[in-house]
Amino acid sequence: MKRTETYLLNMGPQHPSTHGVLQVKLTLDGERILKAEPVLGYLHRGIEKLMESRTYFQCLPYTDRLDYISSMNNNFGFAMAVEELAGIEVPRRAEFIRVIMAELNRINSHLIGIGTLANDLGASTGMLYCFRDREYILDIFNEVCGARQTFHYIRIGGVAGDFTDKARELTEAFLERVPKFLSEYDQLLTGNEIFTRRIIGISAMTAKEALDLNMTGPNLRATGVARDLRKLDGYSVYGELDFDIPVGEHGDNWDRYQVKMKEMAESAKIIRQCLDKMPEGLIMAKVPKMLKPPKGEVYSRTEGTRGELGFYIVSDGTTKPYRVHIRRPSFVNMQGLDLMCRGMLIGDSVSAYSSIDPIMGEVDC
Amino acid sequence: MFGKGLLTGMGVTIKHFFGKKETFCYPEEKLPMAEGFRGGDLTMDWRVCIGCQMCAMACPNKALDLTVVTDAKKKRHMKYYIHKTGRCLFCNLCVEVCPVHTLQWDKNYANSTWNKEDMVHDAMTDKDRADLDIFLSDVEKKAKAEAEAKAKAEAEAKAKAEAEAAEGKPETPKAETKAAPPKPEAKAEAAKKPAAQNAAPDAEKKAAAAEKKKGGEA
Numbered sequence: 001m002k003r004t005e006t007y008l009l010n011m012g013p014q015h016p017s018t019h020g021v022l023q024v025k026l027t028l029d030g031e032r033i034l035k036a037e038p039v040l041g042y043l044h045r046g047i048e049k050l051m052e053s054r055t056y057f058q059c060l061p062y063t064d065r066l067d068y069i070s071s072m073n074n075n076f077g078f079a080m081a082v083e084e085l086a087g088i089e090v091p092r093r094a095e096f097i098r099v100i101m102a103e104l105n106r107i108n109s110h111l112i113g114i115g116t117l118a119n120d121l122g123a124s125t126g127m128l129y130c131f132r133d134r135e136y137i138l139d140i141f142n143e144v145c146g147a148r149q150t151f152h153y154i155r156i157g158g159v160a161g162d163f164t165d166k167a168r169e170l171t172e173a174f175l176e177r178v179p180k181f182l183s184e185y186d187q188l189l190t191g192n193e194i195f196t197r198r199i200i201g202i203s204a205m206t207a208k209e210a211l212d213l214n215m216t217g218p219n220l221r222a223t224g225v226a227r228d229l230r231k232l233d234g235y236s237v238y239g240e241l242d243f244d245i246p247v248g249e250h251g252d253n254w255d256r257y258q259v260k261m262k263e264m265a266e267s268a269k270i271i272r273q274c275l276d277k278m279p280e281g282l283i284m285a286k287v288p289k290m291l292k293p294p295k296g297e298v299y300s301r302t303e304g305t306r307g308e309l310g311f312y313i314v315s316d317g318t319t320k321p322y323r324v325h326i327r328r329p330s331f332v333n334m335q336g337l338d339l340m341c342r343g344m345l346i347g348d349s350v351s352a353y354s355s356i357d358p359i360m361g362e363v364d365c
Numbered sequence: 366m367f368g369k370g371l372l373t374g375m376g377v378t379i380k381h382f383f384g385k386k387e388t389f390c391y392p393e394e395k396l397p398m399a400e401g402f403r404g405g406d407l408t409m410d411w412r413v414c415i416g417c418q419m420c421a422m423a424c425p426n427k428a429l430d431l432t433v434v435t436d437a438k439k440k441r442h443m444k445y446y447i448h449k450t451g452r453c454l455f456c457n458l459c460v461e462v463c464p465v466h467t468l469q470w471d472k473n474y475a476n477s478t479w480n481k482e483d484m485v486h487d488a489m490t491d492k493d494r495a496d497l498d499i500f501l502s503d504v505e506k507k508a509k510a511e512a513e514a515k516a517k518a519e520a521e522a523k524a525k526a527e528a529e530a531a532e533g534k535p536e537t538p539k540a541e542t543k544a545a546p547p548k549p550e551a552k553a554e555a556a557k558k559p560a561a562q563n564a565a566p567d568a569e570k571k572a573a574a575a576e577k578k579k580g581g582e583a
Binding site: 060146194 | 373387399402454
């Protein structure tokens with residue numbers, strides 16, 4: 001009688017498709033995956049603890065290093081939380097600049113998400129095209145804040161530098177490119193038979209499963225739940241802007257890919273409206289040099305590029321936070337990996353990671 | 366038809382193959398850096414710096430190791446300005462906090478090193494330190510001479526006052542000596558005031574003096 005045995009395969013932590021240092025213990029039955037267990041902690045730097053010994057202003061550069069692809073959104077989330085705690089009113093122009101930066105960063109992040117998905121499935125050309133277009137966003141960031149990564153641009157009370165005419169010019173030129181490069185990706189990737197066969201119907205999950213696992217962001221929206229904090233909370237100036245929430249149907253890799261593609265077009269729409277509506281004025285509120293928020297706690301959530309990004313801050317009335325906890329969307333979304341991989345082939349586990357699009361800096365924090 | 370999508374994709378790549386190049390030859394050609402580019406090593410001018418050490422206090426990660434000396438007039442000067450690039454977050458907080466705006470990035474982004482020990486950079490060169498030593502000894506001499514002159518003037522004034530005891534004239538402050546080199550004079554005036562209160566005007570004087578000095582040298 002033939003007898004089969006399950007065996008354990010360690011993928012990572014130095015595997016090229018794990019987007020950083022993630023180890024996945026795959027329990028296999030032949031080629032089929034029975035269980036995928038992510039092992040975290042290879043990039044743990046203790047950012048939450050580090051923040052306790054730094055002033056609120058000094059904490060901000062550390063949020064850059066959480067999800068290093070979408071630093072603007074992290075800055076935004078932390079700055080909003082501290083402003084809520086200290087009761088700081090942000091000038092209107094600064095709010096528009098913040099939204100523009102957050103949305104540009106969302107496009108940037110989704111470009112990397114799609115590019116790496118293509119690369120992991122063997123379409124290196126797709127990745128290079130995405131990185132080419134990402135350069136134009138980085139040029140805008142370089143212009144406004146002098147950095148191409150780890151921006152530290154959105155500050156407590158406003159933004160660090162003004163949105164200059166040159167930055168506006170670059171942004172407008174980029175917005176003109178958006179539909180062009182999206183149609184190019186459609187020709188290059190969306191229609192590609194090899195690519196589509198690797199992602200359609202693979203790693204599907206239902207809305208209930210996604211909600212049970214507390215997944216947020218494009219991963220949840222791909223299952224058909226139109227939950228977006230930008231619409232739901234309408235924080236900052238999102239309430240005044242007109243945009244749609246793209247949703248998927250089956251929650252498979254294809255839907256996750258499509259949701260990201262459509263979100264990029266929506267983000268471009270938001271940026272266009274912000275450019276038109278942006279008033280003149282101050283970019284920074286009056287913030288005391290020694291910021292001492294009153295005693296209390298706050299949980300402030302924003303829609304990061306990967307889902308609900310929450311900052312929980314406890315203040316004891318001093319210049320330093322007593323405790324900071326960060327609800328990192330990548331970490332929570334990671335819990336879906338096991339479910340997505342079950343019953344799939346080994347090769348599909350790679351497309352499952354890529355479509356969850358986790359950033360290890362945020363998973364391990 | 367299976368393969369139609371593949372051919373369309375190849376069409377895109379072929380179009381780009383003959384189209385405009387998106388890349389450039391990096392080490393030969395370099396992109397211009399933005400005006401506010403943050404990167405490279407920190408630079409500062411010790412003639413302008415007031416030694417307040419606010420940059421080191423603003424640093425979230427203790428990447429700055431400063432050694433400050435005090436001259437004979439109780440003014441602070443930077444002696445060693447060690448920037449540990451390995452610890453640096455390039456967050457710009459130190460540059461923004463500088464009250465005299467002398468702290469800048471040198472924008473040399475290609476600053477990778479072969480080993481960890483090379484990841485420290487001193488913004489003060491050995492020549493700067495030699496200049497500083499000369500300057501410090503000058504200040505000491507000037508201070509000594511001024512103290513002597515002051516003592517002498519006071520003694521004279523006292524003698525005068527005793528001689529003209531009936532009138533009781535107020536004591537005149539130190540006579541102005543325009544012939545002296547500009548910097549020590551500016552410093553001497555500034556040294557009378559408490560440093561903390563007059564940081565900004567003091568710095569302006571100092572900057573002006575430094576410029577004059579540079580002009581003189583040229």
